[in-house]
Every structure is written in structure tokens, then in C-alpha cells.
Amino acid sequence: MSQDQPGPASAAGTAEAPAQRTTLPPTAAQTSPENPWPLRLLSEKLKAHIDRVPPTWVEGQVIELNRRNSVTYLTLRDTEAEASFGLVAWSAVMARLEAPLTPGSRVVAQIKPDLYIKTGRLSMQTRDIRPVGLGDLLARLERLRQALAAEGLFADERKKRLPMLPHRIGLITGRDSDAMKDVIRNASLRWPAVAFEVREVAVQGVSAVAQVMQALAELDAMAEVDVIVIARGGGSLEDLLPFSSEELIRAVAAARTPVVSAIGHEADRPLLDDVADLRASTPTDAAKRIVPDVNEELERIARARAMLARSVETMIRHEGERLAAVRSRPVLANPQGMVHARAEDLQRLAARAYGCISTAVDRDRDRIAHLRAQVRALSPQNTLDRGYAVVQLPDGAVLRDAQDAPAGTRLRVRVAVGEVAADVVP
Template sequence: MDTSFPSDGPERQEPPAQLPRLARDTTPENPWPLSKLSYALHGWVQKAPDAWVEGQVIEVSHRARVSFVTLRDLQEEVSVSVTMFKKDMARLEHPLERGSRVIVNLKADFYVKTGRLSMLGRDIRPVGLGDLLERLERLRRALADEGLFDPSHKKPLPVLPHRVGLITGRNSDAEKDVVRNATNRWPGVEFEIREVPVQGSGSARAVIGALEELDRMDQVDVIVIARGGGAFEDLLSFSEESVLRAVFAAQTPVVSAIGHENDQPLLDHVADFRASTPTDAGKRIVPDVQDERLRIAQARSALDRAVSGMLEREQHGLATVRSRPALAQPDGMILVREEDLDRWRSRAWSAASSLTLRAQDSVSQMRARVRALSPQQTLDRGYAVLQTADGSVLTDADDAAPGQSLSVRLARGELGVDVTSSSARQPGEH
């Protein structure tokens, strides 16, 4: 880094030629005169451009020709004293008051004689309500376009938080309202309280620090950011972009409880739940123990009725099943089947007997027919069969020669005869 400074100042006697030209070339043996360094710093500061800055007035002191205004940064613990000339202050419609937000055109100045760096204010403009509202509206639209207000990103509140993180002002009514109403509804709830400035310079940074600390605690189930009512300017810390982004990034559900019903800082849109007042927040973060006891009693009663009804239905069904004949007289089914078996046995026996009798009759008839056709039957009626010696049956008288021996077969026994004569006479002829 070049540590040289341009030489810019009133006419003065030139330093000896042997003096170092640059600040970095100075040594204990060859130092600069103090005036050379002061004039060099003055020239360097004079080249710095002016800048418009915004801050909050924390102190105003008027002199004859100038006024000294102390400004503080809206976010950080940074303050600066500004020298304003009377003609610039005269353009203000209303005198400056402590706590006012202003925009000032600042120009840095280094006073050579005392070596003091100061800020000269060339123009000062109060930030009116309209300007603040316009800024908030632009911020609201920008964050909405990014999705920070999207309901899909909002985390549900726990049904019964064991420990509640509370960010609020020191010994504030908001703290008392949240703790008292939550404890009245659920006596067992515990609080992790962080007391921070809730308005003015540095409040946004303090709220963010407390939020990040509580968000890292595993035992904290929900975080409430609470503040009582106040002027519009008093609630601006809860519309700061840094606060809104910290709430959106938190892993723990966040409840916004700022001001009264009509107060709606941008925190209400980013938080996971908006309570209209700190009192409302105390009622919303925990259930009512009396209501829960009533619900438990109602649930137990409904469960008793359901179980009793089920038992009665099952008992009635069991009695109905037991009253059925199959269970009331289990041997009845066997008796019915036994009767059926006897009936079927009787019918089978009758059918078999009938078939046997008919078969016997048929056999007898067939036997009679066979017997009627039997040669023995013919012999029994007095007929005889003549057979030759070789066993051939003789049917024609011409086949027998006189003196031929024949065998006569009778119904019982045989006779041996000799042919004495033959005749061609037919039966029935004389």
C-alpha cells in the first residue's frame, strides 16, 4: 500500500531537500516534521468524496453559527459527530429532536492545527413517515418476490412446547403478558428469556443475536418475539431486513407478537405465526390445561362407550350363535343323518331284493325253456333215440339195414336191438 500523501496546504516554507519524499521512507534518523504529515493527511482527506448517509439523532447541541449533531447507525453501535452550519439547519421545517431519523450529506475534514478529523454536514433531510412507508413497501414487495412470506415455508407450532424462548424488552409488560397468560393456561411451561433493546439503534442486531442463540438450543421448541405497543418509528426494528432474514432462516418456529392489533411490522409476514398482541401470544403457544382435561375426559368417556358397546355386541352375537340348533343340540344332526342312513339302507336292501327276485324269476323261466328244449325232456315224454354203432342218430328208416344192430336210448337207460324190417310209413299214417 502506498503510504505517501499528496501535499496540499497553504503556502509555507519548503522542507529541506534531504527529507524523504514518501512517508514510508521516513526513519528515526530522518523523520518528517509533524506539519508535513498533517498537511498531507489534510490533502488526502479533502480528496475523499462526500456521501449521503442515514442515521438516528441521539444528541443536538446548538452554537451561535454551528450546530453539533451526533448520529448513530440504525443497526450497529457506530456513532459520529457532525458539524452543521446555521444556514443548512435553517432549511429544516421542524427543529431536530433526539430519536429523529435523518439523511445527511457528509464531507470528511481534517483540521491541521489540532489534527482532528471531523464530519461536515452540507445538507440534512428528515426521514418522514411517508419515506419510511415507501421503503417498507419496497422491502415488502422484494421479500415477497423472494418467497419469504410464502405460507409453504412456515413451520407449524408444537402442540405442547416444554420450553419457550422469549425475546423481549427488559422488565417489559410484554414479557409479563406472555409469561402470565402462558403459565395460567399451562402451569408446567418453562421459559428461556432473552432481554434485549426493542427499539432504537442496535435493537435489530440484539434481536438477531438472541434469536440465533435460542435457535441453537435443542430444548427450545418455539421462539416468541414480543414487544408492547408504540409509535410507528419505535417498531421499525422489527421491519429491518436483517431481522426478517434471520427469522426466515431459523429452524425453530417463530411467533411474532409486536404491538397491538393494528400494528403490523414486516416481521408478522415472515414469522411462522402472528399473534395480535403479547397477551394473544401467551394464549396461542400453549394449550389450555382445563380444555385438555375436558378433552381427555370426553375421550375416555367415548372410549368407555365404544368398548362397552363392542362387548355387548359380541355377547349378543355369542348368545345368538349358542342358541342355534347346531350348538344347542349337537347330536340332532347325527340323529338326522342316522335316520337318513337307515332309510337309505332300507331302500338299498329293498332294491337289491327286488332285483334278486326278478333275476331268480328270469333264471327259472330260462331254466324251464332250456328244459323244454332238452332231448331228455323229449325222452321223458316216451320218445326214444336210435343210434348206430358209431353213435350216429338214425332219423330215416331207409338208413337201417335188416339185421343191423342199433342202440335205443330211452328216458332212463338204453336197449340194444336188431333191425328185422323197415317201412317208409309216416307218423299218423295207417
């Protein structure tokens, strides 16, 4: 092929050769097919960016450990989620440990990310690593317990009462676990009609918290579930740590359905026991406390019925005795005597009332006759009947002074019967 003829790459319109580029884009966002970065530049920039990340303390569980000469390679997994990192620890770091690490150990480590420019491989350089002892876990749980208690999540007034007889019980437990069998068997023995809505989940490990929370949300959304039981058998403190997760505690506190905690044995005390509406010492104890015993309830009903029958019989007997006592009283033995006595009282009172009225009428009649005689004695007509006369002036006024009637005055003279006219003469 001649040098003057373009090759296949040039004919296809590919990017220019690196020797033909004069300037590189300052940022990754400005790169293009025509003006890309060299790979080494990306590696250098990533290296510079990662170097600015400060050392970080992290916590996890060692699931793999491989020692090679002076270097130890570890795989650290999160204790509550599916996340893991590979760590590199030099012999000087591992030598500071009092006891060698083993897979399954819970540790805290100070790590610093580092990028190897030549291969672009990211590694986590371990600067310090410390095992988490039982005392550290207990102290951490106690601090979390106090913080949640200060928020009021453990207060008695927020706890919900369990129904007396739940029709359907939600059960969150391990897959084919003894705890599930204990709860179902003992609850069914106590109340054969009880029904369960079971959710089998992981009860330890990194996925336990997420699965328990998902099962809790499903059962809490079901209107037919009256109470939810979270049950697990005994185990070590590390095995029971998922039931002290802050996320799970807050989910239980927010649930609308009453929640019963039945984790481990009497001595085990995860934080779930404090936030639950009822704490059962064991799964068997939970079954006994969420449903009544049918035999005990039947005995109570029988005792109540017997007590009610005795009460009714006693009341009937007492009322019969009272009725007999009332019937033996004279007023009921001879009821006519009471009627006759009241009739005599009525006649006596009627006679007294008639006498009082007659006396008052006679007295008022005499007083009226006396007043009539007085009125008649003072009557002007009575005076005229005795021969007197009344002289009146023309205007009708009574003449009392002769000077009021000069000569020629026309007068009217009233006598006992009729009147006459008279003129005054000089």
C-alpha cells in the same frame, strides 16, 4: 557549553535537524526516525486524500443539536449500531428545512468530510439534510418486505410447526417488561408445568437488533428449548423498527427452533411477523397459542373417556345380541341333526360308489374272458391240436413252397405234441 562540543541531543544519537535533510520520503511507509515527514506534510496529504471522498448520503438519529450563530452542530447516531458522527451544518442548509430539527429526529444527510490542516481536526460538512417522515419509513419497509418475500423467506412451506406441548419456552423480551409478565403469567395459568428460558434485552434503540440476535442464537443452540417467543409491547413505528431489521429477519429465518412473533398490538405489523413461524397479535395471544389450556385438555380427556366407554358398552351389547341370535338357530339348538344328515349322505354316497365299482369290475371281467377266447381261437397251438403240422427248413423258416425243399433237404415237422425229422426224397 562550547559550540565544538556536542549537545545532549546530538550525543544521544537523535534524528538530524530538519535543515540537514535534503529529500523527504515520497510515501508514509518510507519515513523513518532519521528521515521523518514534517507534520504539515502529513496534514496536507490527509487533506488531499479526504478531499477525494465524494459527498455521501447517510441516515441516522439526531441525539444532540447545538445552534451557534450561523452554524449548527449535530451529533448523528446510527439507528442500529453504536456509531455516531458530529456534523456541521451552516445556516443556509438548516434554512431549507420546513420544520426545525429536534433531538430524536430521524434524518438523512449529505455529508462531505473535511480536514482543517492547521489543527488536523476532521469535520463532517453537511450539504443537505432532510427529516425522514413516517411515509418514507413505510415505503422503505414495504420495499424490503417485497424483496425478502421474493427470496422466499415468508413462504408458508418453510415455516415450522410448533410443538403441541413445549416443555421449555425461550422468551426474548424487554427488561422487566409488561410483555414478559403477560407471557409468563398467561402461559403458566394455562399450563402450570411450563418452564421458561428468559433473555432480557433492549427492545428499542441502537443496541436492540444486536441483543435480540444474540439472545436468539443462544436459545436456538439449546436443545431443551422447544419454541422461542420474541415479545414486546406496543409503540410507535420508530420504536418497532428494530423488529423490521433485515439482519434480524434473516437470523429468524435461519433458526432451527420455531419462532413466535408477539410484537406490539394487532395493528402493528413489523417484518418479524412475516418471517416468524407463528404470528401472535399480542404477547398475551402468544401465551395462549403456544401452550394448551390444562382445563380444556382435561375436559377433552373426560369427553374422550366417556365416548370410549359408550362405544365399548355399545359394542358389547351388539355382540351379545348377535351371540344370542346365533345360539337360537336350529343348527346350534340341535347340532346332532346336522351330523345325522351328513352321515346318511355319506352312507348313500359310499353305496353308490361301491355299486359303480362292482359294475365296472364285472363288465371288465367279461371283456377279458371274451378276449381270452379270441386269443385261444387264433393260437397256432390250437391249429396243431386239430391235426395240422408245421414244416420248417433247417434254418427255422416255415416251408411254404415245395420247391424250397429240394431232395435231400432235412426238415423239421412240428405236430400237436413234439416234432419229428424228415428228409426229402426224390
